[in-house]
Amino acid sequence: MTIDWAHFTxxxxxxxxxxxxxxxxxxxxxxxxxxxxxxxxxxxxxIRDAEAPWRWSVIAGLVVSPLVARALWGAGAPxxxxxxxxxxxxxxxxGFGARLGSGxxxxxxxxxxxxxxPRSFIATGVFMTTAVATxxxxxxxxx
Amino acid sequence: xxxxxxxxxxxxxxxxGLCLSGMVQPAKVTGFLDLAGSWDPSLAFVMAGAIAVALPxxxxxxxxxxxxxxxxxxxxxxxxIDAPLVVGSAIFGAGWGLAGVCPAPSVVDLGFASPGAAAFxxxxxxxxxxxxxxxxxxxPGLRLLAQDA
Numbered sequence: 001m002t003i004d005w006a007h008f009t010x011x012x013x014x015x016x017x018x019x020x021x022x023x024x025x026x027x028x029x030x031x032x033x034x035x036x037x038x039x040x041x042x043x044x045x046x047i048r049d050a051e052a053p054w055r056w057s058v059i060a061g062l063v064v065s066p067l068v069a070r071a072l073w074g075a076g077a078p079x080x081x082x083x084x085x086x087x088x089x090x091x092x093x094x095g096f097g098a099r100l101g102s103g104x105x106x107x108x109x110x111x112x113x114x115x116x117x118p119r120s121f122i123a124t125g126v127f128m129t130t131a132v133a134t135x136x137x138x139x140x141x142x143x
Numbered sequence: 144x145x146x147x148x149x150x151x152x153x154x155x156x157x158x159x160g161l162c163l164s165g166m167v168q169p170a171k172v173t174g175f176l177d178l179a180g181s182w183d184p185s186l187a188f189v190m191a192g193a194i195a196v197a198l199p200x201x202x203x204x205x206x207x208x209x210x211x212x213x214x215x216x217x218x219x220x221x222x223x224i225d226a227p228l229v230v231g232s233a234i235f236g237a238g239w240g241l242a243g244v245c246p247a248p249s250v251v252d253l254g255f256a257s258p259g260a261a262a263f264x265x266x267x268x269x270x271x272x273x274x275x276x277x278x279x280x281x282x283p284g285l286r287l288l289a290q291d292a
Contacts (some may be wrong), residue, residue: 004181007174008164013185015275016164017192018161023157024193025200030149031212032217035157035248038235042271054150059250061154066254068155069162078167078252080259082242091263095239095270098246101231102221105245106157108232109190114197115218122224127236134240135176 024111027058034115036107038098101127146212158251164189167251170245176240 024035031054044055069075080087098104101123105114108127112120144255174183201218210216239245244252244263246257252260 001178002181004174004183006266007171007183007185009185010188013164013188014192016160016166017194018196019156019160019163020189021160021193021196021200023153023160024197026156028197028201028204028210028216029207030153031213032204032214034217034219035153037245037250039161040184040272041246041250041268044165044274045268045271045275049276057147057150057176058154058157061151062158062161062247062250063154063254063263065155065158065162065251066167066191072159073163075162076168078169078248078256078257078260080169080214080242080244080252080257080263081151082169082259084259084262087234087242087244087259087263088266090238090242090244091266092262092270092273093241094245094249095233095267095272096274097151097231097236097238097270099231099271099274100227101233101235102219102228103232104235104247105239106176110197111201112219113190114194115201116198117219119219119221119224119228122233123228126229126232127239130233130236131176131240132178134237135173138153139173139177140179140243 020106020110021114024106024114028111034107034111036103036111037101037102038095039107042095042099097127148210157247158254160193161248163205164192166245167248167255172243172245172248173240176243 027035038089040055040058044052044059046052066075103123108120108123113124161167175186204216206283207216242263248268249260249263253264
């Protein structure tokens with residue numbers, strides 16, 4: 001393993017992480033809900049559910065955040081270099097898998113670990129492992 | 144109304160954190176997941192920063208019953224390490240590694256007017272609806288996995 005020092009950004013990563021943690025803290029203390037993005041998006045699709053409105057509000061906040069980030073520090077637009085077919089397959093796996101596994105990177109990886117939930121420790125270990133394995137196969141075996 | 148405004152602010156802070164941390168860049172994510180290549184450890188710092196701030200809040204939340212805006216604090220109660228948890232997480236991780244995109248950053252990337260993000264989010268929503276159909280209608284094969292999700 002070699003460290004990619006050129007792309008390593010510990011300070012913005014830590015500060016961005018702290019903001020994510022702050023959002024999770026506000027949501028659980030303010031509204032009494034866990035900030036899991038897969039649950040929020042999946043739950044928002046249940047349009048008649050009483051829990052749908054606050055979920056759509058979180059989604060709206062996420063969608064407008066790039067405008068604020070651009071104004072504040074000139075945040076750059078993301079580059080999606082993957083083939084569109086890859087994005088479709090990846091999206092299906094992410095959507096189905098996160099709902100089946102009751103959480104994603106934010107639900108299990110941030111909130112679950114912060115709650116010291118054994119289920120989330122297992123989930124995070126499993127999805128980290130298959131993600132690393134997938135990147136390994138895509139970059140070093142097939143690619 | 145109060146709940147919606149509060150949730151909007153939460154989403155905004157969450158999104159700003161994702162933008163600042165680099166999670167919204169697929170290449171940043173795959174750079175972290177590529178242990179065998181040139182490894183960028185940044186995302187470990189994102190997790191550490193997020194957990195450091197969220198952990199005390201969840202400790203407080205566990206002792207409180209009511210949320211600030213009203214209503215009960217609802218935390219997950221399930222404790223079983225079961226097949227849906229493990230299989231679902233494995234599938235999720237494969238998709239995450241394939242594109243370097245997970246749910247929250249994909250929604251933020253919609254705000255950057257990224258066509259790639261739009262394709263991903265539409266497909267992710269379809270994946271979620273497929274799961275719901277499998278869980279609700281008890282499709283053979285998926286039934287065992289999806290029944291308690």
